[in-house]
Amino acid sequence: MFLMRVLGTFLCFFPILSVLNEQQRPPAFSLLLAANAFIWPWLAFWRSRRGPVPLRSEHQNLVADAAAGGFWIATMQLNPLPSVVIATILLADRLSAGSYRLMAKGACALLLTLFVTWVIQGMNVEWYVTQRTLLATLPLIALYLLALSALTDGIATRLRIKSRELEHIAMMDPFLDIANRRLLEMKINAELHKLNGQCHASTLMYIDIDNFKTVNDRFGHKVGDTLLIAMSDILRIVTRQTDTPARLGGDEIVVLLPDTTLDQAYDVGRRIMDAVTLLRLSPDRALDFTLSIGIASAVSSMTDVADWLKAADDALYQAKRQGKNRIFAH
Ligand SMILES: Nc1nc2c(ncn2[C@@H]2O[C@H](COP(=O)(O)OP(=O)(O)OP(=O)(O)O)[C@@H](O)[C@H]2O)c(=O)[nH]1
Numbered sequence: 347m348f349l350m351r352v353l354g355t356f357l358c359f360f361p362i363l364s365v366l367n368e369q370q371r372p373p374a375f376s377l378l379l380a381a382n383a384f385i386w387p388w389l390a391f392w393r394s395r396r397g398p399v400p401l402r403s404e405h406q407n408l409v410a411d412a413a414a415g416g417f418w419i420a421t422m423q424l425n426p427l428p429s430v431v432i433a434t435i436l437l438a439d440r441l442s443a444g445s446y447r448l449m450a451k452g453a454c455a456l457l458l459t460l461f462v463t464w465v466i467q468g469m470n471v472e473w474y475v476t477q478r479t480l481l482a483t484l485p486l487i488a489l490y491l492l493a494l495s496a497l498t499d500g501i502a503t504r505l506r507i508k509s510r511e512l513e514h515i516a517m518m519d520p521f522l523d524i525a526n527r528r529l530l531e532m533k534i535n536a537e538l539h540k541l542n543g544q545c546h547a548s549t550l551m552y553i554d555i556d557n558f559k560t561v562n563d564r565f566g567h568k569v570g571d572t573l574l575i576a577m578s579d580i581l582r583i584v585t586r587q588t589d590t591p592a593r594l595g596g597d598e599i600v601v602l603l604p605d606t607t608l609d610q611a612y613d614v615g616r617r618i619m620d621a622v623t624l625l626r627l628s629p630d631r632a633l634d635f636t637l638s639i640g641i642a643s644a645v646s647s648m649t650d651v652a653d654w655l656k657a658a659d660d661a662l663y664q665a666k667r668q669g670k671n672r673i674f675a676h
Contacts, residue, residue, distance in 0.1 A: 347394075347404055347443060351387040351411065353493055354435065357486040359383040361428040362418050364482040369472065375421060382414055405451075408443060412436050412452035416460035423472035424464070428483050435490055442498050519593040521571075522578035530592035533602050534651045540604075541644050549611035550654050551601040552640040552662040553577070553618065556670040558597050561635060570597075573635065580621045584614065600658065608643050608675045615639040615673040636671035638662060643676075 359379060366375050390407040397403030415436045419429040433456060440452035517529035525533070537548050555561070555573060562570040574597060581591035581601060590602040603611050619637050640662025648654050657676070665674035 347408075348387065348391045350439065350443075350493060350497060351390060351407075354411075354439070354490055355383040355387055357490055358415075358418070358428075358432055360482040361431075361479055361486060362422060364476070364479040365422040365425045365428060365472070368476060368479065369423065371421070379418070382418075386414070405444060405448060408440055408448060409451050409455045412440065413455040413459040416456035416458065417463050419456075420460045420463035420467060423467075423470040425472045425475060425479065427475045427480060428486075431483055431487055435486070435494075439494065442494060442501075522574060522593050524578045524581065524599075525590050525592035527592065527594050530590060530594065530600060530602060531651045533590045534654055537602060537604055538644060538648060538650070538654065546605060547607045548644050549603045549606045549608060550642050550644070550658040551603060551611055551615060552655075552658040553581075553599040553601065554638050554662055554666070555597060556636045556638055556666075558635075574599075576625055577622070580618060580625075584617045584621060589614075594655075600655070608641060611641045611643075612673055612675050615641060615675075619671075619673070638665040638670045639673040640665050641673065641675040 362379055363376060366379065390404075390410070394400050394404040394407055415432050419432060422429060436456060437449050437453055441449040517526060518524065519526045534550070541548055555577065558570065558573075561573060577599060578591065578593070581599070585591055585601060585603070588604055589606075592600050592602070594600055601614075603614060606614070618639070622635065622637055625635075640658050640660065642654065642657035642661050644654055645657075648657070661674045661676050664676075665672050668674065
């Protein structure tokens with residue numbers, strides 16, 4: 347806000363000075379204008395820095411800016427071009443810096459000081475705009491509006507980045523950096539919707555580390571965590587961009603494989619199991635671990651996420667029942 351105030355008061359200085367000269371106002375007005383243009387921005391900066399609540403102090407500064415604008419508009423005897431440009435810029439600025447509430451406060455301050463100053467100074471009106479005042483106003487219009495647009499664009503970009511970060515936090519598992527249940531369910535819903543009435547295949551894969559409880563009990567929870575992280579790394583490498591590896595919670599890992607037949611999903615499952623056999627988290631061979639995988643295709647009778655997840659979970663159960671370290675697909 348400091349730089350915008352420095353730029354704004356600097357650019358307002360020239361058209362106002364031009365009108366004051368044309369009206370042959372006493373030098374005191376020019377001195378006051380110079381103070382407003384070159385001292386006030388620093389004073390305002392100091393005020394907002396020193397105030398107990400900097401944002402509140404800055405909002406007060408913005409209202410004071412508007413009041414000063416009202417004073418100069420009245421002192422210029424409502425000279426139309428600089429008056430309209432200054433009033434518009436002041437109000438637009440308050441809106442982009444704060445809210446409609448701040449703009450309304452600014453408008454009240456501007457109108458009040460304008461009216462009081464205008465009455466005190468004899469209620470004169472100067473409708474004529476000279477060529478010189480017109481030329482002195484043009485930089486204010488062009489440069490200030492460009493600077494305001496750049497500022498608004500910067501704020502919009504920062505907001506976009508923040509909103510993407512928030513979306514990432516809301517949709518990703520913070521520990522494994524893969525999708526969480528919420529994102530997975532959204533993707534499954536979208537996939538079921540896409541498949542509705544169409545004949546291409548998509549599959550859901552449920553993955554479980556065999557005897558994970560024993561790993562935790564024997565080697566500690568930290569080693570169990572390392573295993574889960576290694577698993578999610580493997581999933582990121584082995585799957586396609588369009589697949590969604592996700593953590594449903596705890597050690598439950600699911601991968602959504604769109605446009606994938608059971609046979610193709612089986613191959614993906616094999617690749618995951620092969621990658622796992624290459625993992626060496628410790629020289630202790632007792633830490634070698636295996637996976638059981640259940641795979642289920644979407645069928646037309648599935649109406650929601652739970653149906654498809656249950657089918658994949660049932661397949662995983664069959665893989666476990668048949669002796670673990672295997673894939674069961676149906
Ligand atoms: N280290 C670690 N362990 C977890 C995490 N989430 C769940 N677990 C543990 O994972 C184990 C899951 O065990 P189960 O899947 O029920 O059983 P299992 O020992 O894998 O046996 P099978 O599934 O029959 O092969 C439990 O001991 C949980 O406490 C986690 O984030 N980190």
